[in-house]
Amino acid sequence: MxxxxxxxxxxxxxxxxxxxxxxxxxxxxxxxxxSEGGAELTQLLTPEGQRIPSPQFDKYVADVDDEVLKNLYRDMVLVRRADREANAMQRQGQLGIWVPLLGQEAAQIGSGRALKPTDMAFPSYREHGVAYTRGVDLRELLGIFRCTDQGGWDFAAHRFHPYTIVIGNQVLNAAGYAMGQKFEGRVGNTDGDGNPSDTDEATICYFGDGATSQGDVHEGFVWAAVYDAPLVFFCQNNQWAISEPTERQSRLPLYQRARGYGFPGIRVDGNDVLACLAVTRWALEECRHGNGPVLIEAFTYRMDAHTTTDDPTRYRLSDELEEWKLKDPIERVRAYLARGGGADHDFFDQVQAEADEFATQLRDYTFNMPEPPPERIFANVYAEPSPVLDAEREEFLSYLDGFATAGEH
Structure with a gap:
């Protein structure tokens, strides 16, 4: 061999x-x-909580004062607490599976908060933090993982597409949607004074490093590039495509792949919520102005298993995990706020109490979630009535009724 x-x-x-x-x-x-992401890594907040000035990106976070940063901190803490509670509930048999986001809170909260209400987001199956920033009640996510529905939120109202389980498939969906935005003239407009229009739109699509080895992702790159689609490709490189490291998928950093398709790529510290916010705002602005697409590689790390069916101790070493604990996305914001006097112990305690209450609400909802009727599995398969599907439903229900009447004979 x-x-x-x-x-x-x-x-x-x-x-x-x-x-x-x-x-x-x-x-x-x-x-x-x-481990540090290389010389071209965009970083505004170090793991020690020190602010790094950036001539290119500081203007995109000029509005981020201590109050805004405290809100970003709260977002990350609440989302992490919800993630840990859902992980525990799966172990207790309340959820069929769970997809942890531990360690990726900054990438999701930073990019999610960069979106405008008119923008559209296409997630994979790990973007619980992005869902939170789009106003999705996280209880509406739990039905997916309890296997009772496909997602209960209003996809159009929240501008947040359903979760996609097939690896990379959402990239093609996002490319098509962004092409529609371009065809309908929702990008590159100006107001009466010749300034960029506030009504222009963009799309962001999330996927992991493993998805970059899928054909759907590369087809999405091609279509978006050819049509200058207003699409931000947001790759959360958590360095492990289930059990395969990034080094076995690419000879170059993933953001450099954009060059081959003719659009810009950038690598950002995915554990730096401030940098993720700034870079994503920049990329979305480029797209709204008609200069898209853009590829962002958020260099981060998956601190937990790929899903609750995975055992990461079989393919990675504890040294690696310990190293990345020092780059925790939440702790660096906490350090910055504490060092500069932007927040005190009372604030941090209050946020933790909010997070615990949030987790309790999710837990109570899950434990009391009603079981759907068996015919629910046939709902929302087709937009129009289907005689074949109707016949299959009646046959299935008749089959189930047979168990109820079997003891009567």
Whole structure:
């Protein structure tokens, strides 16, 4: 069996490690080489909570004072607490599965808060934080994971598309939607003074690093590029496509793939909520002005399993996890606020109390969620009535009725 290249070093770093199966040392070496995201990483807030000025992106967060940052902190804490509660409920048999977002709160809250009410978001299946920023009641997400519905929110009203389970499929949906925005003239307009219009729209589409190996994603890149679609491709690179690291999927950083399709790509610190907010605002503005698409690679880390059916201890080392705990997206905001006097212990305690109450509400809702009737499985399959589906429903219900009457004979 021929050996395969495991890491792809920068020029001057020496030869790449090769092995049919990488050794633990090779894994750690590759991770340490990319753990900071590289020289082109956009970062405004360090893991220690220190503000880094950016001539390019500071203007996109000029309105972010301590109060705004406190709200971003609250968003992340509440979303993390909800995520941990849902994870626990799955272990207790209340949910069929759960998809954790632990560690990715900054990428989701920062990008989600960058959206305007008229923008549209297309998620995969992990964007619980983005759903929260779009005004979706997180209780409406739980039916998906309890296997009672496909999502209870009003997709059009919240401008937040249904979750997509098929890896990368949402990228094609988003590309088509953004092309429609372009065809309908909802981008590149100006007001009476020649300034960019406030009514223009953009679309953002979320996917993970693993999805970049799917054909649907690349087809979406092609269509969006050809039609200058107002589409922000937001890749949350949490570095593990289930059990395969990014190094086995790409020879280059993922954001550089945009060059091959003729549109800009940028890598942002996905654990920096301020940088994610700024970069996403910039990218959406580019799209609304008619300069799209844009690819954002949010360089972050999945601190938990891929889903609750996954065991990450089988394919990654604890050294890696401990390293990323030091880059926690919530703690860096807390450090910044505490150091600058923007928040005190009372504020942090209050937010934690809010988060605990939020989790209690989710838990009570889940435990008391009504079971749907069996015919629910046949609902919303087709827009119009279907004789074939009607016959199948009647046959299924008749089959179930047979169990109820079996004891009478």
């Amino acid at each position: 021929p050996s395969e290249q495991w890491t792809h070093p920068e020029p001057g770093d020496g030869p790449a490690a090769v092995a049919a199966k990488p050794s633990p040392e090779q894994v750690i070496a590759g991770l340490r080489a990319t």
